[in-house]
Amino acid sequence: xxxxxxxxxxxxxxxxxxxxxxxxxxxxxxxxxxxxxxxxxxxxxxxxxxxxxxxxxxxxxxxxxxxxxxxxxxxxxxxxxxxxxxxxxxxxxxxxxxxxxxxxxxxxxxxxxx
Amino acid sequence: xxxxxxxxxxxxxxxxxxxxxxxxxxxxxxxxxxxxxxxxxxxxxxxxxxxxxxxxxxxxxxxxxxxxxxxxxxxxxxxxxxxxxxxxxxxxxxxxxxxxxxxxxxxxxxxx
Numbered sequence: 001x002x003x004x005x006x007x008x009x010x011x012x013x014x015x016x017x018x019x020x021x022x023x024x025x026x027x028x029x030x031x032x033x034x035x036x037x038x039x040x041x042x043x044x045x046x047x048x049x050x051x052x053x054x055x056x057x058x059x060x061x062x063x064x065x066x067x068x069x070x071x072x073x074x075x076x077x078x079x080x081x082x083x084x085x086x087x088x089x090x091x092x093x094x095x096x097x098x099x100x101x102x103x104x105x106x107x108x109x110x111x112x113x114x
Numbered sequence: 115x116x117x118x119x120x121x122x123x124x125x126x127x128x129x130x131x132x133x134x135x136x137x138x139x140x141x142x143x144x145x146x147x148x149x150x151x152x153x154x155x156x157x158x159x160x161x162x163x164x165x166x167x168x169x170x171x172x173x174x175x176x177x178x179x180x181x182x183x184x185x186x187x188x189x190x191x192x193x194x195x196x197x198x199x200x201x202x203x204x205x206x207x208x209x210x211x212x213x214x215x216x217x218x219x220x221x222x223x224x225x226x
Contacts, residue, residue: 006156034213041122043202043218044157093156095214103147103206103214107156 002028002098006106013084013113021079021109023094029074030096038091050077084113118205120217127225132190134220136203143205148188151200198224
Protein backbone atom coordinates (compact mmCIF):
# COMPACT_ATOMS: atom_id res chain seq x y z
CA UNK A 1 0.00 0.00 0.00
CA UNK A 2 0.85 3.72 -0.04
CA UNK A 3 2.19 3.82 -3.57
CA UNK A 4 3.03 7.06 -5.34
CA UNK A 5 3.29 7.01 -9.11
CA UNK A 6 5.32 9.72 -10.81
CA UNK A 7 5.21 10.37 -14.53
CA UNK A 8 7.10 10.77 -16.80
CA UNK A 9 10.28 9.09 -15.63
CA UNK A 10 12.36 10.91 -18.22
CA UNK A 11 11.68 13.94 -20.35
CA UNK A 12 13.77 15.98 -22.74
CA UNK A 13 12.48 19.37 -23.75
CA UNK A 14 13.67 22.38 -25.67
CA UNK A 15 14.73 25.51 -23.89
CA UNK A 16 11.79 27.88 -23.46
CA UNK A 17 9.10 25.22 -23.37
CA UNK A 18 7.12 24.03 -20.34
CA UNK A 19 7.07 20.56 -18.85
CA UNK A 20 4.47 19.04 -16.55
CA UNK A 21 5.31 16.29 -14.06
CA UNK A 22 2.53 14.33 -12.39
CA UNK A 23 2.50 12.68 -9.02
CA UNK A 24 -0.38 10.38 -8.12
CA UNK A 25 -1.17 8.54 -4.93
CA UNK A 26 -2.58 5.25 -6.14
CA UNK A 27 -4.16 3.67 -3.11
CA UNK A 28 -4.54 6.45 -0.59
CA UNK A 29 -5.55 10.07 -0.38
CA UNK A 30 -2.68 12.48 -0.03
CA UNK A 31 -3.68 15.81 1.39
CA UNK A 32 -0.05 16.87 1.45
CA UNK A 33 2.57 16.20 -1.18
CA UNK A 34 6.13 17.43 -1.39
CA UNK A 35 8.28 18.25 -4.38
CA UNK A 36 12.03 17.79 -4.21
CA UNK A 37 14.84 18.51 -6.59
CA UNK A 38 18.04 16.50 -6.57
CA UNK A 39 21.31 17.65 -8.10
CA UNK A 40 23.98 15.10 -9.06
CA UNK A 41 25.69 13.67 -5.98
CA UNK A 42 23.69 16.02 -3.79
CA UNK A 43 20.90 15.65 -1.34
CA UNK A 44 17.25 16.24 -1.99
CA UNK A 45 16.24 19.86 -1.78
CA UNK A 46 12.67 20.54 -0.80
CA UNK A 47 11.11 22.90 -3.32
CA UNK A 48 7.56 23.20 -2.08
CA UNK A 49 4.79 21.67 -0.05
CA UNK A 50 1.59 21.07 -1.95
CA UNK A 51 -1.72 21.01 -0.09
CA UNK A 52 -4.91 19.84 -1.70
CA UNK A 53 -7.23 22.70 -2.49
CA UNK A 54 -4.87 25.48 -1.49
CA UNK A 55 -1.78 27.25 -2.71
CA UNK A 56 1.55 25.53 -2.42
CA UNK A 57 4.11 26.71 0.10
CA UNK A 58 7.45 27.34 -1.53
CA UNK A 59 10.83 27.12 0.15
CA UNK A 60 13.05 30.14 0.19
CA UNK A 61 14.80 30.72 -3.11
CA UNK A 62 12.35 28.67 -5.20
CA UNK A 63 10.59 30.72 -7.87
CA UNK A 64 6.88 30.00 -7.63
CA UNK A 65 6.18 31.47 -11.05
CA UNK A 66 8.71 29.14 -12.58
CA UNK A 67 7.72 25.99 -10.72
CA UNK A 68 3.94 25.90 -10.77
CA UNK A 69 2.34 23.41 -8.42
CA UNK A 70 -1.26 22.34 -8.61
CA UNK A 71 -2.88 19.95 -6.14
CA UNK A 72 -6.44 19.90 -7.40
CA UNK A 73 -7.44 16.53 -6.01
CA UNK A 74 -6.55 14.26 -3.12
CA UNK A 75 -4.67 11.92 -5.44
CA UNK A 76 -2.89 14.20 -7.88
CA UNK A 77 -0.29 16.92 -7.63
CA UNK A 78 1.48 18.38 -10.64
CA UNK A 79 4.68 20.36 -11.02
CA UNK A 80 5.04 22.44 -14.16
CA UNK A 81 8.45 23.81 -15.01
CA UNK A 82 7.67 26.88 -17.10
CA UNK A 83 9.98 28.33 -19.73
CA UNK A 84 12.56 25.69 -18.92
CA UNK A 85 16.26 26.42 -19.27
CA UNK A 86 19.26 24.09 -19.18
CA UNK A 87 19.92 25.00 -15.56
CA UNK A 88 16.53 23.50 -14.70
CA UNK A 89 17.82 20.10 -15.78
CA UNK A 90 17.67 17.93 -12.70
CA UNK A 91 16.01 14.98 -11.04
CA UNK A 92 12.63 15.88 -9.55
CA UNK A 93 10.98 13.65 -6.94
CA UNK A 94 7.59 13.92 -5.30
CA UNK A 95 6.53 12.40 -2.03
CA UNK A 96 3.32 12.11 -0.11
CA UNK A 97 2.56 11.77 3.53
CA UNK A 98 0.66 8.59 4.26
CA UNK A 99 -2.08 7.99 6.81
CA UNK A 100 0.41 6.33 9.12
CA UNK A 101 2.51 9.49 9.10
CA UNK A 102 5.30 8.08 6.96
CA UNK A 103 6.49 9.33 3.62
CA UNK A 104 6.38 7.50 0.34
CA UNK A 105 8.26 8.69 -2.73
CA UNK A 106 7.68 8.63 -6.44
CA UNK A 107 10.30 7.10 -8.70
CA UNK A 108 11.47 10.51 -9.89
CA UNK A 109 11.60 12.39 -13.18
CA UNK A 110 14.85 13.08 -14.99
CA UNK A 111 14.41 16.41 -16.80
CA UNK A 112 16.90 17.40 -19.47
CA UNK A 113 16.52 20.80 -21.10
CA UNK A 114 18.39 21.21 -24.37
CA UNK B 115 25.87 24.03 6.36
CA UNK B 116 23.37 21.26 6.24
CA UNK B 117 21.38 20.34 9.32
CA UNK B 118 21.85 16.66 8.61
CA UNK B 119 25.34 15.42 7.82
CA UNK B 120 26.60 12.12 6.48
CA UNK B 121 29.88 10.79 5.20
CA UNK B 122 29.77 10.66 1.42
CA UNK B 123 31.26 7.28 0.61
CA UNK B 124 31.60 3.81 2.07
CA UNK B 125 33.23 0.77 0.50
CA UNK B 126 32.52 -2.62 2.01
CA UNK B 127 33.22 -6.23 1.08
CA UNK B 128 30.37 -8.57 0.36
CA UNK B 129 29.41 -10.44 3.51
CA UNK B 130 30.80 -7.81 5.88
CA UNK B 131 28.71 -5.39 7.90
CA UNK B 132 28.22 -1.81 6.75
CA UNK B 133 27.77 1.06 9.14
CA UNK B 134 26.52 4.38 7.83
CA UNK B 135 26.61 7.34 10.19
CA UNK B 136 24.52 10.49 10.34
CA UNK B 137 24.43 13.51 12.63
CA UNK B 138 21.63 16.00 12.95
CA UNK B 139 21.20 19.28 14.75
CA UNK B 140 17.51 19.71 15.44
CA UNK B 141 16.81 18.48 18.96
CA UNK B 142 13.07 18.59 18.30
CA UNK B 143 13.30 15.86 15.66
CA UNK B 144 10.53 13.37 16.20
CA UNK B 145 11.28 10.74 13.59
CA UNK B 146 14.52 9.81 11.88
CA UNK B 147 14.53 7.87 8.65
CA UNK B 148 16.83 5.89 6.45
CA UNK B 149 16.12 5.81 2.72
CA UNK B 150 17.83 3.90 -0.07
CA UNK B 151 18.18 5.26 -3.59
CA UNK B 152 19.33 3.13 -6.48
CA UNK B 153 20.60 4.82 -9.67
CA UNK B 154 17.89 6.76 -11.49
CA UNK B 155 15.21 5.71 -9.03
CA UNK B 156 13.17 7.31 -6.30
CA UNK B 157 13.66 6.79 -2.61
CA UNK B 158 12.77 3.59 -0.83
CA UNK B 159 12.09 3.75 2.88
CA UNK B 160 14.28 1.24 4.66
CA UNK B 161 13.44 1.92 8.26
CA UNK B 162 12.71 4.68 10.71
CA UNK B 163 13.04 5.28 14.41
CA UNK B 164 11.08 7.41 16.78
CA UNK B 165 13.16 9.85 18.76
CA UNK B 166 12.35 8.27 22.12
CA UNK B 167 13.89 4.96 21.03
CA UNK B 168 17.57 4.14 21.01
CA UNK B 169 17.58 1.05 18.85
CA UNK B 170 15.47 -0.64 16.24
CA UNK B 171 16.21 -3.89 14.45
CA UNK B 172 14.56 -5.06 11.26
CA UNK B 173 16.05 -8.20 9.72
CA UNK B 174 19.52 -7.22 8.46
CA UNK B 175 19.09 -3.59 9.46
CA UNK B 176 19.89 -2.14 12.86
CA UNK B 177 19.34 1.53 13.64
CA UNK B 178 21.05 3.09 16.63
CA UNK B 179 20.10 6.51 17.92
CA UNK B 180 22.14 8.52 20.39
CA UNK B 181 19.87 11.42 21.12
CA UNK B 182 22.35 13.14 23.42
CA UNK B 183 24.96 13.31 20.66
CA UNK B 184 22.32 13.63 17.90
CA UNK B 185 23.91 10.69 16.14
CA UNK B 186 22.12 8.10 14.06
CA UNK B 187 23.60 5.02 12.46
CA UNK B 188 22.42 2.29 10.14
CA UNK B 189 24.09 -1.10 10.26
CA UNK B 190 23.54 -3.53 7.42
CA UNK B 191 24.55 -7.06 8.33
CA UNK B 192 25.88 -9.49 5.70
CA UNK B 193 26.09 -6.78 3.04
CA UNK B 194 25.19 -7.95 -0.46
CA UNK B 195 25.95 -6.49 -3.89
CA UNK B 196 22.29 -5.47 -4.11
CA UNK B 197 22.88 -3.17 -1.17
CA UNK B 198 25.06 -0.92 -3.36
CA UNK B 199 23.15 2.37 -3.46
CA UNK B 200 23.01 5.82 -1.92
CA UNK B 201 21.62 5.92 1.59
CA UNK B 202 20.00 9.04 2.95
CA UNK B 203 19.17 9.82 6.52
CA UNK B 204 16.40 12.29 7.12
CA UNK B 205 14.76 13.92 10.08
CA UNK B 206 11.24 15.11 10.61
CA UNK B 207 10.44 17.65 13.25
CA UNK B 208 6.80 16.71 13.26
CA UNK B 209 5.60 20.20 12.54
CA UNK B 210 2.36 20.80 10.73
CA UNK B 211 3.95 20.54 7.32
CA UNK B 212 5.80 17.34 8.08
CA UNK B 213 8.83 18.33 6.06
CA UNK B 214 11.84 16.09 5.85
CA UNK B 215 15.39 17.39 6.08
CA UNK B 216 17.81 15.12 4.24
CA UNK B 217 21.49 14.51 4.54
CA UNK B 218 23.65 14.55 1.42
CA UNK B 219 23.60 10.77 1.14
CA UNK B 220 26.25 8.09 1.58
CA UNK B 221 27.22 6.12 -1.48
CA UNK B 222 27.79 2.51 -0.49
CA UNK B 223 29.78 0.34 -2.85
CA UNK B 224 29.84 -3.38 -2.16
CA UNK B 225 32.78 -5.24 -3.63
CA UNK B 226 32.93 -9.01 -4.20
